[in-house]
Amino acid sequence: MEFTIARGEVYLRISAILILVLAACLIAFDTQTKVIVFTIEKKATYKDVNALKILVYITSVAAGYNMLQLCKHSAWAYSGSKFERSYISMAWISLLLDQMAVYITFASNSAALEASVLAITGSQTFEWIKLCNRFTRFCSQIGGAMFCGYVASFIMALISTISAYRVFRMYSPKLYTVSE
C-alpha cells in the first residue's frame, strides 16, 4: 500500500512536470505574424500579454519545484526513514508548498484565461477589438496551453492530497498504514 502510493506520487509528479513544461513551451514558442495593411506586419507573441508572461514564469517554477520534490523523494527512498523527527517537519513543509503551488498555478491560469476570453470576445463597451479572428492559430495554441495548465493544476491537487495523507498517517499510524 505504502509502496503503491509512493510510486503513484512519483508518476503524478513526473506527469505534472511534463504537462507544465509542455504548457510553458506552448506559450513561449507561440508566435504569429499577420499582414495588416500592405507591408505593415504585426507579430503576436506571449510577451504582449502580461498574464501570459507571468504564466510562463509560474509554470516553469512549478515544474522546477516538482522536479526538486522528486529528487527529495528519491533521496528519502534510498536513505530510509530513520530520521523520524525531520521526516515529520518535511511532510508538513511538503504539504504547505504543494498547496501553495496548486493555488498559484490555478490562479495564474485563471488570470490568463480571463485575458484570453477578452481576446476572443473583445469588449464592445470598452471598444476593445477582437483579436482571435486575426490571430487564430496563436489563440488556439494558447487555448491548448490553458488546457494543459488546468490538467497540471488538477494533478498537483491530487499530489497535495497525497502529501496531506502523509502528514495524517504520521499522527495515526494504525488507521492509515497497511503492513508492507
Added chain:
Amino acid sequence: MEFTIARGEVYLRISAILILVLAACLIAFDTQTKVIVFTIEKKATYKDVNALKILVYITSVAAGYNMLQLCKHSAWAYSGSKFERSYISMAWISLLLDQMAVYITFASNSAALEASVLAITGSQTFEWIKLCNRFTRFCSQIGGAMFCGYVASFIMALISTISAYRVFRMYSPKLYTVSE
C-alpha cells in the same frame, strides 16, 4: 482550547461573510457615467466585464456558503457531539467544501484582477485603449473590491486550516485535544 478554536472559527466566518458581501456590493453598485463627445454618454457598470459579473456571483455564493456553515456550526454546538460517526463525515465534507470555496474565490478574483490590469494599462500591441484614465472612480472602487476579495480568500484559507485541524483531531484525540 477547543472552545477558543470554535469561537475563532465563528468570528472568522462572520468576518469572511461581511467582507465578501462588501466586495460584492462594491462591484455591483459601481457605476460611472462619462460624457464622451457632446451629448454622447457612456456608462460603465460591472456588467461590461464578464469577469466582474462572475466575481459578483461567486462572492455572493461564497458568502451564502459561509452563512450555511455558520448555521450548521451553531446547530452542532447546541446538539452536542453525540453522533460521532456523522460528525466525522461532516468534518470531511466541511474541509472539502472549504477548500473548494477558497480555490474558486481566489481564482475568480485573479481573473477579475487580470481584466482590471488590462483596463488600467491597456495593450498597445492589441490596440486596446486604457479605460481607467476615463473612469477613474469606477476603477478605484473595483480595486477596493479586489482587495476585499483577496482578504476574504485569505480568511477562508485560515478557516479551511481550522477545518483540516478538526479532521486531524478526530483521528488522534491525544495529540490535539486539551481537556476542557
